[in-house]
Amino acid sequence: MNPSPSLLPARPTSGVRGLSRTLSSDASKAARISATAALVSVAALLSLSFPAHAQLSPKTSAVVTTSHVRAELIAYAPDGVAPGAPVWVGLQIAHQPEWHTYWKNAGDSGLPTELALTLPPGITAGDIAWPVPEKIAVGTLANYGYEGTVVLPVPLTVAPDFKPATSLTGSPDIDIRLKASWLVCRQECIPEQGDFSLKLPVQGSTALDKAGFDAALAAQPVSLARPGTIEVQGKTLKVRLDGLPAAVQGKTLGFFPETGDVIHTAAIPGKDWTQAWDGAAWTATIPLADQRSARPTVMPVVVTLAVSDRQPGQPIAWRAEAPVSGIWPTSAPRAEVSPALQSALAANAAAVPAAAPNSATAGSFIAALFGAFIGGLLLNLMPCVFPVLAIKVLGFARQAGDKRGHRSAGVAYTAGVMLSFLALGGAMLMFRAAGEQMGWGFQLQSPVVVAVLAGLFTMIGLNLVGVFQFGILVPHSLCAAQVKHPVANDFLSGILAVVIASPCTAPFMGASLGFAIALPAAQALMLFAALGFGLALPYLAAGFIPAVARLLPKPGAWMETLRHVMAFPMFATVAWLVWVLGQQSGIDGAGALLGLLVCLSALAWSFTLRGRTRMLVSGLLVVCSAAVVVAIGGNIVRTVEPAVAASGARWQPWSAARVAELNAEGRPVFVDFTAAWCVTCQYNKKATLNNAAVLADFEARNVALLRADWTRQDPTITAALTALGRSGVPVYVLHVAGKAPVVMTEILSAEEVRAALAAL
């Protein structure tokens, strides 16, 4: 809102429909010229040619003229600028006929004039010494302000150690700058502003504008010795002021409260409000405003003599800061929401999916069971689960024709999957019951679990790619047992599938799991069983339905190739786990894990060697591995602070308080509950949350983006997830003040986010 550096004459705003416009004033032009002059004078000093800059700097009169007012920065310093000497500056506003500007309490509408002074060090400005206003009726309303010409004086205080900047002319002056804004009104109102500057000589008298200041200072209210009293009585204020001079007693006074929005400003004396003299005390009964927003305990008030009663040289107004007693009318209680509305709102909140786990009904339980089942089914597609499934189905191709074998394999795998889900679910419920804040996927919050999984996946990958065969590693007897009991093998691979699937909270599963937490143990375990059944179903179906088995291609050399290919998703999973560990334990932890994986791989390979070499090499490798573990193994479990800033300034760290704070500011808040080990989260982050259109919508609606990182154990995040009816990540929530939070689906689409934002 700075004036544009234009040298064109000031072009004020005019007319009712003129837009508010910053004025480019003569004053600011003058200021620029004097700035230029200062530069020139520096040059002058250097060249020692001509000493004075006064000739270059025109005398600034600091005037801004609009079609409604002529405003001028004036000063009054009869004894110069010195400590203790009276120094005043002021804005003189000469209004066009019918136009007015406002007092400190503007009344029913309008705004007080604002003055912002910039002064040299050592000089400070006081408050505006407002001259007494007039009451200006505008239709059925009233304002307090000034017509004609008014000076708004500001006293300046000169510090004892004030040293004026030396000047080449030998007569120092001080530079005073003023930024003023005022609202000038007739019936319509025009906001105007101007920049002013003035040079005030430090020595010598500045009394050119004495008359203006004299009038303004004569129009100052005189403080009364006693504060008087104000009592709230019903819808009126009973005002009593003592100590007014004898010459005033019996006269009708004007009443101006400095506190806005308390009295009925437009009340007409004699009709709506009354005043009387009780001996030397002035009393008045003044109606309160219908829409009173203030209930002050002290009210500064000003009473004034009518213009016809004013005597030159005598005070015209008096001011008191009256304490307020009595009780403000209680007709304006805080607005409460009606009970009917309250229940409707509660019903709305309950309609949010799974947000109200306590209202579990048979219908919603079956829905949750179904959700868990679908979720389990979709888990099969997770990148870490899919290879396991593919290899299992591969086994069918090898044993083509053995229908009975297929069935028992299917059942065993299913049992393995479901039992391990029940075990995990049971463990989670037990932790919960013991007061631990645990959520689904909690096991991956432990760096040790992540490291062990990375090792396991490395071994599976090496096995698939053919570095070693299990037969070589494990004793022959166990191998034989496996051949004798392929069922046990299937059972174990079921467990494996769950272990590797658990970090991935698949779609539909999140709500069901959250729901499960709040259910009685038996029902909760049924949900986990449903989840397991969903995960196992494809394999079970392949075992029981011969058509599925028949669809499988004939066994052949391709199977070996597929095995090798499937090793790579496993290695990819290892890469991902190393990254997860990096989030938890930093670069040193990830490096240590990689080192250990190398040792592990070498060990696995060494066991494929024969005879003495095998003993020697593997023995050496065991020693090396042990040394590596001792040296850097500790880094794996050493946690580091999350690199929050790295996620960019767009996303701020989440906290419940921050959400409330932003909502209070009226900003919608989008929260991304995420964890490094959650694949779905990473996918959504890259695909949807980085989508240009989504980001643009976030921007357009001023949505605050918060990220809650659950990579490591964080009870506050777990509690927030529970409150949302979830127990794992990802969860995406849009919080809008006054509305139930919108919880989105786990596989987030740009359309869904945009639709939710469009509904804001």
Add this chain to the structure above:
Amino acid sequence: MAAAVALGATFLVGTTAFAAPSVGQQAPDFIAVDTRGQQHKLSDFAGKFVVLEWTNPGCPFVRKHYGSGNMAATQKSATSKGVVWLSISSTERAASDYLKPAALDSWMKEHGAAPSAVLMDEDGAIGQAYGARTTPHISIVDPTGMLVYAGAIDSIASSRPDDVETATNYVNQALGEAFGGKPISAATTRAYGNSVRYKA
């Protein structure tokens, strides 16, 4: 159309200019004709929150909130929650900034405004009944017909569009609190702006 507008606002509940309801009291019912000639009755909106917004395109404070998009955004945010938003022009016909219904309608449209209706109150009856002193002035009526908010659009009394960013939007705050089941913390605030151009 002109005839319909001339009908103006008719009061069902007699109120005098000096008896505007305080927050917590029953909001006066009214019938008014909008800029398109449609008639609206406040009590027909029972069961919904109704925001009454006094407007006048000639007022720099109104222009601050429409020009910055703040008013349109506030209107959209409210109506998307099922709130009825009635913009009301209580500007008298003789006023220099009076706009005819069609002109007012197109001005609102130009500024992307999204009120449920723009009501003509040229005789000032509705404005006086609600004690609207300035443009903009906001009154909020709750689903039971009670006045729950009266005052300013936001917390910074100025005509500077820059202040919209930092001000607290009282309408969003009040509606947010009401929908969140909380009492409205700032139920009466000091309205600022130009005087409503009432018929003398």
